Amino acid sequence: MTSVPLNAYLIVAAILFCIGLYGALTKRNAVIVLLSIELMLNAVNINFIAFARFGLYPGMIGQVFTVFTISIAAVGAAVGIAILIALYRNRGTVNIDEMDLLKR
């Protein structure tokens, strides 16, 4: 019935996770860094759903955990954007290599 194996989903999720990791490590704009972290969380969600469908013990638990992951990730993004706006107001920059208050 299903012709796409589990490994294909896992490899696509791994590629997306690595793209998100690279973006989070190398991008300079903090908004893009936050968005890259969201991409990493999304790749993990693909793993959850794929294992809920094809795993050793398939069931609904993976989907339930994905609901929790999505909501907590949304909270993280909202608070991150709020911190960014406050920081931009005080420092006048959104570049993460200029956010070095603790280094001085």
Next chain:
Amino acid sequence: MNGELLIFLILAVTSIGGGILMLNLTKVVHMVMALAFTFLSIAGFFFMLEAEFIAVAQILIYGGAVTIMMLFGIMLTRHNDQDESRKRGLKWIAAIGVVAFFVLIVLAIDGINWMPEETAFVENNTAQIGLYLFGHYVIPFELTSIVLLVGLVGAIILARRDRKLNKEGEAHD
């Protein structure tokens, strides 16, 4: 090649292509739009894996809310920022680390040797998610609502302008 494999390949190309566009574009707004493309493709994956509720939630939350919120964040900070890249040495170190991590994951995925048993998957899985959320996982569900409330209030307080201190002109410079 049947239809399911074709749809999977199209979704894989669009999602990974959106991610690579995000890495290579220069304007920040374009990067956000490329990642919105990726998020919608991931919703397509969820549809293929028969998780319709999660797929629709993904479209609503990531395709709508998170993307719009990031666009607001860009609009309120720098309008048309060009994201010039950071130091080259750091970039190469990050690339090597990410590629090593990817090779490790692919080796681990290659080691999977169970045969996935074909499940008679439930047709009304949205109702099943509801039963789990309000049955066995009701305490984490309520805790999530508290986290959402605290995040909402905290975001408002953080992003609010402190007018009193600004008028006195001594605390904030």
